[in-house]
Amino acid sequence: MREELLALIEKNSRIDLGELAVLLGAGEAEVVSELSALEQEGIICGYHTMIDWEKTSREKVSALIEVRVTPQRGQGFDSIAERIYQYPEVQSVYLMSGGYDLMIILEGKTLREVSSFVSEKLSALESVISTATHFILKKYKDHGTVLSRKKEDERQMITP
Incomplete structure (x- = not known):
């Protein structure tokens, strides 16, 4: 469960505890306990927000x-x-x-x-x-997040 939990919160640290529990097939209390243990062990070192x-x-x-x-x-x-x-x-x-x-x-x-x-x-x-x-x-991509997406051409094609 540990590695799965870490992979999920690495991609989205704001994920809802209930959703985490469902994805991991565990109870919310178990998820909270595991997160706390990971923080105390220094495995989870912080939570950050990606800003462009x-x-x-x-x-x-x-x-x-x-x-x-x-x-x-x-x-x-x-x-x-x-x-x-x-x-x-x-x-x-x-x-x-x-x-x-x-x-x-x-x-x-x-x-x-x-x-x-x-x-x-x-x-x-x-x-x-x-x-x-x-x-x-x-920056085009930072910490796995694409920051600059190519703009799609929104013009309509005209055919004869």
Whole structure:
């Protein structure tokens, strides 16, 4: 039941408890108990709402930052990753394989704000060797959700 429950709420965290119970063939009390246990165990880490900010008046710039770092003896990459994710601008931090060590996703109000963060805060960290900034120009799909659908042609076909 656990994996099934997790798969269902991952797609829709607002799903009704009664509907969840029916889909899982369980009682509502059992579903509530399982959700609580999953939260306490740290398996469910949070609930988030997907927003297409391009359809609002709020200005927001997102960027992917590739970071090469020198791992610290006895701590590897964990210590520097923890230091980086403490900044409120940082949305995500991932340890990567390949040409760089960490990928950071961050948000700011302007390109300048993001660039300033990278040059003044991130690049200034002792373990950081280099950074590469990639600004996100448009999101088509995020966390499995399509944000930008192709508009269908609504014109009527005229035939002779």
